[in-house]
Amino acid sequence: MTDSVTRAFKAALYASDDTSLDTGAALLAADLASVREARARGAEFVTQTWRRGWQPADVVRMVRRELSEEHARLAAGLILDETRRYLDGLPARWDDQLAALPARGEPSDRFLHATALLELYRLLLRLPGIEPVGPVPGAPAHLPPPSSHEPRMLTRIRALLAKAEGTDFPEEAEALTAKAQELMARHSVDEALLAHREHSAETPAACRIGVDAPYETAKAILLDAVATANRCRAVWNESFGFSTVVGFAPDLEMAEVLYTSLLVQGTAAMAKAEAAQRSGGRRRTKTFRQSFLMAYAHRVGERLASASDQVTAEDSSLLPVLAAREVAVTGAVDEMFPSTQRTRVRGVDDAAGWEHGRAAADRARVQGGSGAS
Template identity: 65%
Template sequence: MTSTVERAFAAALYTDSDPGAAKAAGRAKAAKAVRAAAQGVDTGASLLAADPSADAELDARGREFVRRAWERGWQPADVIRMVVREEGLDAEHVRLAARLIRAETGRYDTLPPRWAAQLADVPDEAPAPTDRFSAATRALELYRLLLRLPPIEPVGPVPGESVTAPVAGDSRALARIRALLAKAEATGYPPEAEALTAKAQELMARHAVDEALLASRAQAKDAPAACRIGVDAPYETAKAVLLDAVATANRCRAVWNSAFGFSTVVGFASDLEVVELLYTSLLVQGDAAMTRAEAEQRAGGRKRTKTFRQSFLAAYAHRVGARLAEVSGEVTGAAGELLPVLVARDVAVTDRAEEMFPETVTTRMRGVTDGAGWDEGTAAAQRARLGRGAGTSTEGQARLRSS
């Protein structure tokens, strides 16, 4: 006998009424698909609301769909990001997704690297109590999204698979880096913030050298890993360029997927951690610097504009990337006899990135047309100037995965 859940799914999920797929065929077909999808969800939700005995099976199927998403390459933070980005879904859908993720991960004694940090950021509130029809509607809308998630490049094992632990890093070095970046974010004096960030990058570069030395002495057979870092709107292209610059300065490679709002960063485990730390800190610092620059512009009688912000962040990313590369290059150049080991690790990272992404394209940022925004962004990244000056190109680049 067909269960209530199966009948509800047949009406709401297993149909060809996919609004996203219909968009390419024109507005009229997309609108028709939206109406058909809504009608299907209403029918399915009515069936579920009338049968309380179906609740346990509905919940179990939700956990199954979460597990399927993991098997297609998605991780907890990725799933939550897609729910947030999906048009028509809201905070209650996010909380339901979070509950399903926590329930499924709770079945395993150990989790892959980086999952614990992702779960710590997952909302821990249960969905708000509501009537049965609304709760069933929310579940079916979320399940539609989970079923539509396509396979993506895996960046690690799924729960239940064996996990190879990376070579242990120096937690004291990472603690010092975090402390420097926290001070840089907290200070209201821009030159101090940028000097602290430069010092953090120097420590990061030395940390990478130390990790390479440790691995070579231990004859460790660790290989490059990968992680995904969210790149959120607005001005996501400039942010992707900033992340690419941070990754490159720290011996990693970043590939941006604009459709899903993240970049995949490939590198050795210890380097991936510092890339995420520095990128997050630089976003905070860049936003603070842009707010100050906009205040000065308003004081001068000019209104804030989207092109000002876009140009500011583009210049900020461009100049910060050059400064990070200078600092990293100075440390690497002093590595002496360890250079062959570092070169070998660079080759391994490049090979792994090309294996994961055999087809990528390079794109140029558009909309960088505000001269004042570019000048202010460059100044924000250059006050604590180190080494040689950077060029004056007003076009950043980011690697994008081809569709």
């Protein structure tokens, strides 16, 4: 590493004031070769985040929260360059995360580029260790790599939920979401029975799902409800903007798909409810939206639990198998998170928002099974 890069890093990366940052950026910007060398050093900072438990989506999420979209595009380029060197493949779920990264980008101005690099590196250095949810790139995998082909059932579920999100007719959305939830519940039971018959050594896995502002408390509660109904557990990290969901692999996929769809449906329903309120001459604020989404999450949770119970009640012989998996998931959560705390929910004080939110949850109709109301 050249002397100018060494001095720039020493000046900027371990100090928090802007003066030190400007000094480091000026040292790099004085020579184009120094900027290029500093950019090439990005892989080292990215690799360190993997070793501390972070994954591509987590890193970009934090960069967006703490810096800017411009820095997120710069981080995306560094991540893509760093992950190309793993010839033996990447851990499960990483390919999807890489595909979802923002388009790479770098400032054209030399000083701005140097400044952005140093700001990004300083943030990456300060990211703390978090609970790992899978192996780091390059580490030997204990499980066979996932199939590149999505199970036919999951493909069908995604199609049903996509139609539910796209329709303007509440009754059609109800029927589509209900069918999707029924298929999810039955697929989970089938997977559990298959694993039991084959004496599978499969153990619970984990993934992280972003829970972004605004109204992140309501979104975290919705994700918790979806996770619980799909025999998973969710632990919310408010500071970093994600929940860690623990469960068996098929259930994790279902939980993520359903949460994403219900969030889309709930947000669309909230916008329609606000429009109706405004057309009636009533101006609504953040409290309306917060109350709406909290009520939506609460009611969805009730209905998901009912749907899940209905499927398992059809065959009492399922209970020991499902109970064993629940014990395994709970044990995995306790091991990953030995210290958790409950959060008191506040800010639900708009009656109209609450009523509209519960009504929207009823229209989403998550209860499965024939003849469900």
